[in-house]
Amino acid sequence: MAEEGENVVYVGNKPVLSYVLAVITQFNNGSEEVVLKARGRAISRAVDVAEVVRNKFLPNVTVAGIKTGVETVESPDGRMRNVSTIEIRLKL
Amino acid sequence: MAEEGENVVYVGNKPVLSYVLAVITQFNNGSEEVVLKARGRAISRAVDVAEVVRNKFLPNVTVAGIKTGVETVESPDGRMRNVSTIEIRLKL
Numbered sequence: 001m002a003e004e005g006e007n008v009v010y011v012g013n014k015p016v017l018s019y020v021l022a023v024i025t026q027f028n029n030g031s032e033e034v035v036l037k038a039r040g041r042a043i044s045r046a047v048d049v050a051e052v053v054r055n056k057f058l059p060n061v062t063v064a065g066i067k068t069g070v071e072t073v074e075s076p077d078g079r080m081r082n083v084s085t086i087e088i089r090l091k092l
Numbered sequence: 093m094a095e096e097g098e099n100v101v102y103v104g105n106k107p108v109l110s111y112v113l114a115v116i117t118q119f120n121n122g123s124e125e126v127v128l129k130a131r132g133r134a135i136s137r138a139v140d141v142a143e144v145v146r147n148k149f150l151p152n153v154t155v156a157g158i159k160t161g162v163e164t165v166e167s168p169d170g171r172m173r174n175v176s177t178i179e180i181r182l183k184l
Contacts, residue, residue: 044135047176051162066158068180070143084139
């Protein structure tokens, strides 16, 4: 899991570029590491964000590590459901 | 990229369990490593496959590494488009 004081960008359903901008802003503010986190279908978008950051904006950024996992969340109908998660660690 | 002679399962739009079964079959046939590959929206499904294999069927399987990348593909209208890719290396 993410450590305390870490720079995390949670990737959800907004356009990829919103999250790309968030990542670039964090690096521009002096962060050396930004962690992208996503669950379920947003996982593909988190990978898009990492690749766009690296290939179009900040070529010096590398992927320092990727972890996957599972979280149990309650769905609207009250049942418990397992959702896959991803954590992509970007380093400048 | 995948090396020659490697056991690869390409994850597409079928249900998660189809790919889980494919992975389990490869491990049961004596493979020590199986690589899941996916592009675009199927990336989330590839993570689901890895997590279901590990958490429900083969608890001894570990994720030996995850790589992301970009591929350029031609879309039906003839334009070139970048698509994110993922490679999840599972080890028994």
